[in-house]
Amino acid sequence: MNYNRFIYYQGTIGMASSMIFPFYILLIKNVGNSYAQFGWAYGLFALTAALCYPLIGKYADRVGDKTLLSVYSWGMAVLLLCFPLATEVYHVYILQVLMGVLGAVQKNSEKTVLARYVTKEMAGTQIGRYHVWTSIAAAIAVIATGYLVDFLTIATIFYIASLVYAWSGMQLMKSDKIEAEV
Amino acid sequence: MKKIGLVLLYCFILCLSAYFYSAHLHDSTAEAHQRLLPVKIRTVKPGTDEKDLQQLVQNANRSGDILSIAGMQHSQGGQTVYPDGIMVDMKPYNQILEVDEDAKTVTVQSGATWADIQEAVNPYGLSLKVSQSQNIFTIGGSLSVNAHGLDIRHGGLSDTVLSMRVLTADGEIRNLSPTENKELFYAIIGGYGLFGIILDATFQLTEDELYVTETQSMDFQDYPAYFKEQVKAKPEAKMHLARLSIAPESLLEEMYAITYETAPDQSKLPEHKQLKTENLVAVPKFFLGLSRINDAGKETFWKTQKTYTEGIDGKLVSRNNVMRSDSEFMEYDNSRKTEVLQEYFVPVDEFESYIPELKTVLEAHPDFNLLNVTVRYVDQNDNAVLSYAKEDMFSLVLLINQGTDPESMADTREVVQEMIDVTLAHHGSYYLPYFGYPTKSQMQKAYPRTNEFFQLKDRYDPDHRFKNLFYEEYRP
Numbered sequence: 001m002n003y004n005r006f007i008y009y010q011g012t013i014g015m016a017s018s019m020i021f022p023f024y025i026l027l028i029k030n031v032g033n034s035y036a037q038f039g040w041a042y043g044l045f046a047l048t049a050a051l052c053y054p055l056i057g058k059y060a061d062r063v064g065d066k067t068l069l070s071v072y073s074w075g076m077a078v079l080l081l082c083f084p085l086a087t088e089v090y091h092v093y094i095l096q097v098l099m100g101v102l103g104a105v106q107k108n109s110e111k112t113v114l115a116r117y118v119t120k121e122m123a124g125t126q127i128g129r130y131h132v133w134t135s136i137a138a139a140i141a142v143i144a145t146g147y148l149v150d151f152l153t154i155a156t157i158f159y160i161a162s163l164v165y166a167w168s169g170m171q172l173m174k175s176d177k178i179e180a181e182v
Numbered sequence: 183m184k185k186i187g188l189v190l191l192y193c194f195i196l197c198l199s200a201y202f203y204s205a206h207l208h209d210s211t212a213e214a215h216q217r218l219l220p221v222k223i224r225t226v227k228p229g230t231d232e233k234d235l236q237q238l239v240q241n242a243n244r245s246g247d248i249l250s251i252a253g254m255q256h257s258q259g260g261q262t263v264y265p266d267g268i269m270v271d272m273k274p275y276n277q278i279l280e281v282d283e284d285a286k287t288v289t290v291q292s293g294a295t296w297a298d299i300q301e302a303v304n305p306y307g308l309s310l311k312v313s314q315s316q317n318i319f320t321i322g323g324s325l326s327v328n329a330h331g332l333d334i335r336h337g338g339l340s341d342t343v344l345s346m347r348v349l350t351a352d353g354e355i356r357n358l359s360p361t362e363n364k365e366l367f368y369a370i371i372g373g374y375g376l377f378g379i380i381l382d383a384t385f386q387l388t389e390d391e392l393y394v395t396e397t398q399s400m401d402f403q404d405y406p407a408y409f410k411e412q413v414k415a416k417p418e419a420k421m422h423l424a425r426l427s428i429a430p431e432s433l434l435e436e437m438y439a440i441t442y443e444t445a446p447d448q449s450k451l452p453e454h455k456q457l458k459t460e461n462l463v464a465v466p467k468f469f470l471g472l473s474r475i476n477d478a479g480k481e482t483f484w485k486t487q488k489t490y491t492e493g494i495d496g497k498l499v500s501r502n503n504v505m506r507s508d509s510e511f512m513e514y515d516n517s518r519k520t521e522v523l524q525e526y527f528v529p530v531d532e533f534e535s536y537i538p539e540l541k542t543v544l545e546a547h548p549d550f551n552l553l554n555v556t557v558r559y560v561d562q563n564d565n566a567v568l569s570y571a572k573e574d575m576f577s578l579v580l581l582i583n584q585g586t587d588p589e590s591m592a593d594t595r596e597v598v599q600e601m602i603d604v605t606l607a608h609h610g611s612y613y614l615p616y617f618g619y620p621t622k623s624q625m626q627k628a629y630p631r632t633n634e635f636f637q638l639k640d641r642y643d644p645d646h647r648f649k650n651l652f653y654e655e656y657r658p
Contacts (some may be wrong), residue, residue, distance in 0.1 A: 166192050
C-alpha cells in the first residue's frame, strides 16, 4: 500500500465514520432515555479502546498495518448492519464496546502507518496534507448526511456507511494486488 | 477466492440485517413504545389545496382508507391518528383569505393558527372574540375541540363562527353556519374530526382594547364570590384567569386571580399594540422544572408565580397580547416521562364544595405529580352536541407529570377516574381532547348527548371514512 492509497483509504473511512458519529446520537436518543445513558455509551467506547491499545500495538508490528486496517473496515461494515436492529439500550452498549475495539484498531494503525511512511524531515507537511484530505472528506460526509437523515430514516445512514466501509475494505484488497504486481 | 467469499459473506449479512430491520419496521406494535399512544399511521398527506383534499377523500372512498385529520396534534386522546390510516396534515393549508375591516370579520383556512389571525388583524385594530389562552393551535383543531379561553364576555368559540366550509365524507364541500346546515355545524364544532375536514371559517371579531391588569390573591372559598362580584358583575372586566396552588403546604387552598379590565384611558393603546413575542422562556422553564422534581420545588414554583403575578398588577396590555400567552416554557423533552393535561368543569356554585373533595383525592395519591392548576370561566353554552358548559362553569386545567410505562399509566388512570367521579358528582364535566383515561360511562354522564353524537356520525359519515383513536375508544 502506497502513501497516496493510504490517504485515499483514510478519506473513505473518514467519510463513513463522520456519517455516523454525529448522527449516531439520534439513534441513542430513540433507544435510550437519559444523558447518563449517553455518557455510558460513549464512556464504554473509550474504556474498551483504552484496554485494547496495548494488545493492538503489539499485533500491529507482528501482522502488519494493512491486515489490521482490513479487520477494521470489514468489522465496521458488519457492525453497522447491527445498528438499525438495536432497540434496547443494552444493545447500544454492546455495539459501543465492539466499536471501541475497532476504533482502537483504526487509531493505532493510522498512526503506525503515518510513522512508517512519513519521512522525518517532511513530517509536518506530509501529516498536514494527510489531514487536509481526510478532513475534507469528513466535512462533505457530515453535511451530506444531515440532508440524508432529513429525507431518509436514521437506519439508512447506517446501511450507507456500512457499504462505504465495505468499499474501503475492498480497496485494501485491491492495493494488495497492486503491490503483488509491483 | 478468499476475497470473493468475504464479499459474499458481507452481502449475506447485509440482506439479513435489511430483512430483520424491515420486519421490525412493519411490526407496528414494536415502535414508539415510549409514547403514551404508540400508533403507526400509513402516510401523512399535506393539505395544500381544496381540489387535492377533495381528491384525497374521493380516493379514500374508493380504496377504503381511513382518514384522520391533524392540525398541531396537541390533543392527547389520539384524535388525530388512526392505525394504518392516512393522516391529513392541515398545517400547510393556512392562508388568511380575507380581513373585512368594516364588518369586523376574518376568513381563514383551517390550518392557520390563532397567532396567524392575530398578526393579520392586529394592524386593523381588531381582535378575536374567543380564542385559546395559547395561540399556537390551528383554527381547525380548536374548532374541533370546541376550545375556550380567557374571554368572559363573548360566550363560546361556536358563538363567534359566522360560517365555515367543510369537506364531508362524500367528497362534497358544504357551507355550514348557525342557519345553514345547522345540525352539522354544531356537530363539527367539538366534533373531534369525525364529520369532515374543516376547510375555512369566518369569525366575528371585536376591537382591540387596552386592558389594565388586576391581580388578587385569596383563599379558594372566597373565589366564587370574588368572581361574581369583582369580575362578572363589573362591565369593564373582560378576561380572567386564576391559579390554584400546587405547593404541598397550600395545596388547592391558596389562589390568585388575574383579571384584565378595560383601561379608563385608551389613548395609550398604540404604545402597547405591538404583538409581543415569547421572551425569557428559560426562567419559567427553570421553575417548572424545579416543580417537577419535588415538593420543595413546587413551593418555590408557587411562590415565584405569586410574586410574578403581584408584579404585573396595574400593568397595561392590549387584548391581542393577552391572547398570546406563553407556552414554550412548558415544552418538555423526556422520553421516559411525559406531561398530560386534564380539564374539569364545575358549576360556579359548586366550586367551594368541590375543591376540598378534589384535594382529598389528590392527597390519597401522594405520588401523583401535579404541576399546575389554572382556573378559567366558561358561560353556559349548549350549542355543540358535545357541550361541556351545561351551566356557568369554572374550568380547572391540571398539568400532570407522569411516567410512560404501563404501571405509571395505570396509576394516573386511577387518579383521573376518581377525580372525574368527584367532578361528575358536583354536576360537572370533563374535557375530551385529553388522554383516554375516563371510562365510557363517565363520558355518558358528562355528555348526556353522547349517543346522539355517535348517531350523527353514522348519518353524516356512514362508511366511517373519518376515524381516530378517540372514536374507537368511546364509540358505542
